[in-house]
Amino acid sequence: MNNEHLELDTFSETNEKFNRLVGCCMRSGHIDQNLYLEYDVKRGLRDSSGKGVLTGLTEISDVTAYETVEGRNIPSDGHLYFQGYNVEDLINGFKERKFKFEEITYLLVFGALPNQTQLNDFIQILSTARELPNKFVRDVIMKAPSANIMNAMQKSVLTLYSYDPNPDETDIPNVLRQSLELIAKFPLLAVYGYQAHRHYHLDKSLVIRYPKPELSTSENILRTLRPDGQYTELEAKVLDVALILHAEHGGGNNSTFTTHVVSSTGTDTYSAIAASLGSLKGPRHGGANLKVAQMMENIKENVSDWTSEQEITDYLNKILDKKAFDGTGLIYGMGHAVYTLSDPRATILKRYAKLLAEEKGLMDEFYLLDTIEKIAGNLVATRRKLFKEICANVDFYSGFVYTMLDIPQEMFTPIFAIARISGWCSHRIEELVNSGKIIRPAYKYVGHHVDYIDIEERK
Known part of the structure; x- marks a missing residue:
């Protein structure tokens, strides 16, 4: 056997010895599901109603989905607040200015909206910090390119540690410097990672453009x-809005909570952000918009009349019956852990998706998506015997928006990461400023204590 690589079939499903080890893992790792109820385990850090267990405090953002009426929580339209400002108001207030993601990043990190001078200075800082280290693209991004861009970004982030003259110091000036540098560099890490994948794995021409x-x-x-580097003003505006809507969503979402957990250990910024990228990569978190896009293509192929609510309903029932699409029984992009009647991000993005669909001549696709949204909420609630309809979440429209923007599917989750790093860095700073304890929840042991057996006596 080669010293550097295990033989390919060592871990093959046809390898009998390996399969025995798989069986051991399955038996050893299984826990009686009734024990979770017996010990009142908050699986997923959620209570029996699905509400998150309170594990921390934040001033960065707020998510609301209920109104209190006579002491009772009543489902209401959802609202998202950044540093106390309603996101709807922030986006509506930007009408006279085209692109505002940078302004939102300033708000999240520093806790206040900038004046024009402060904003200009901040944009200049990001512009200067955007440049990658000398030969970084050649020596890091182009070497061993990954088919998954999120992994490529993790590698690049961890390697940037080696280029930092002061990588481990966790005082706020140093962490702020590192945070702003990563926020500025993330778009290039993602795009160049994709270009490397496109060249080496898809045999396409390599095009590397420097940012302006x-x-x-x-x-x-x-x-x-884009290969030609061209775009319309509306395309850039819609992407700007999408970045804003994905920039932050409270401290309890998985990747941001990961930021808090890892930051609480006192580790460096690069390690914390790489861990958050690993969390966001998961299909249960950042990868959901890709599943929506794939589901939509499947529906378009199997529903002949996109205007027929009955035909659409019949096919959605097939999906729920696990007889269509990917067999999971899920209508992707529907439902949210917090929002009840509506996800404000989906509401806003839908508005901009319609504008872009009009420019692209894709209104038939938009109306199909709109019809699916209207049918699916009630359909899922009825089938699952829920007490309320479920709403579309932001993933329901983001995949459609990215598709209209000709963003390749491999870049869907990296675009999410480009936006969300503003929130991650804000939460990392908040965690460090408040000098919290290392986050360590409890796990109860439910196995058995046994006596040691000498190797000659084991079966």
Whole structure:
């Protein structure tokens, strides 16, 4: 056997010895599901109603989905607040200015909206910090490119540690410097990671464009991602709005909670952000918009009349019956752990999706998505005997938006990461400023204590 690589079939499903080990893992790892009820385990850190267990405090953002009436929580339209500002108001207030993701990043990190001078200075800082280290693209991104761009980004983030003259210091000035540098560099790490994948794995021409300092984050993403570097003002505006809506969503979502957990150990910024990327990569978290896009293509192929609510309902029932699409029984993009009647991010993004669909001549696809949203909420609630309808979440429209923007599916979750790092860094700083204890929840042992058996006596 090669010293550097295990033989390919060592871990093959046809290898009998390996399969025995798999069986051991399955038996050893299984826990009686009734024990979770017996010990009142808050699985997923949620109570029996699905509400998250309170594990921390934050001033960065707030998510509301209920109104209190006579002491009772009544489901209401959802609202999302950044540093106390309603996101709907923030986006509506930007009408006279085209691109505002950078302004939202300032708000999240520093806790207040900037004046024009502060914003100009901040944009200049990001523009300067955007440049990657000398030969980083050649020596890091182009070497061993990953088919999954999220893994490529993790590798790049961890390697940036080696280029930092002061990587481990966790005082706020140093962490803020590192945070702003990562926020600025994330679009290039994602786009260049994709270009490397496209070249080495898909045999396409390699196109590397440098960002322009005078362009916004959304403009530079489209410019560096597209082969011709061209885009319309509306395309850049819609992507800017999508970045804002994905930038932050409270401290309890999995990747941001990961930021808190890892930061509480006192580790460096690069390790914390790489861990958050690993969390966001998961299909239960950041990968959901890709599943929506794939589901939509499947529905378009199998529903002949996109205007027929009955035909659409029949096919959605097939999906719920696990007889269509991927066999999971899930209508992706529907339902949310917090929101009840509506997800404000989906409501806002739907509005911009319609504008873009009009420009692209894709209104038939938009109306199909709109019809599915209207039918699926009640259908899922009825089938699962829920006490209320479920609403579309932001993933329901983000995949459609990214598709209209000609963003390849491999980049869907990295785009999410480009936005969410603003929130991650804000929460990391908040965790460090408040000098919290290391996060360590309890796990109860439910196995058995046994006596040691010498190896000659084991079966």
